[in-house]
Amino acid sequence: MAADAYARLADTLERLADVVAPNDLAEVLDIEDLSYRTGILRNDVIVLIKGEQVEQRSVTDRVRHRLAFLRTTRRREDGRGYSVQDFATLAGVTRQTMTSWCTTGIPSIEGADQIRRHFGLPAGFMTADEPEALNEALLTELHRLETQNGPLVMPPELRRLALRSPAVAEKTMQLIAAWAMEITSAADTAGDEAQAKEQS
Known part of the structure; x- marks a missing residue:
């Protein structure tokens, strides 16, 4: 994984x-x-x-770390950091339960989800x-x-090729783009001619 x-x-x-x-x-x-x-x-x-x-961390270590990370990096509306009690209130549990979660890294799924949603974080934030x-x-x-x-002028593979040498990258890009346009124009013309023959 x-x-x-x-x-x-x-x-x-x-x-x-x-x-x-x-x-x-x-x-x-x-x-x-x-x-x-x-x-x-x-x-x-x-x-x-x-x-x-x-x-690599275990899932419980990641959860414990992310809970601590949220407490140290997020601020309440009054500018203060979140306390364990604040997190307990967000999760709908007691302070003792939240302290246990912060220590063990094993919160309830519902509690962790309520905290995650409060901060507008993606679904896998706690465990990813x-x-x-x-x-x-x-x-x-x-x-x-x-x-x-905006859209790239050419596919990434051609862009990587052109950018290998920064000194000539722009000129190389122009040549590759012109060559790609010539090939695709010829292919489009051939395809149009074949389609016209089929219709007649």
């Missing part, structure tokens, strides 16, 4: 790199925001973006492993960047 999550993350990182090229991902992505949205420590986000792996959680956040970022930048 973890290998699949890392493979999906690698694919998303590659797609993001294509969209932001020639910039570096670390220059474009907001590491602090990714950490805030995923519950992953800032340093682990950096390691994962570099394509490396982080220490680090590569899975980061991948979900990066897919949102990828969609935003693709929408902002």
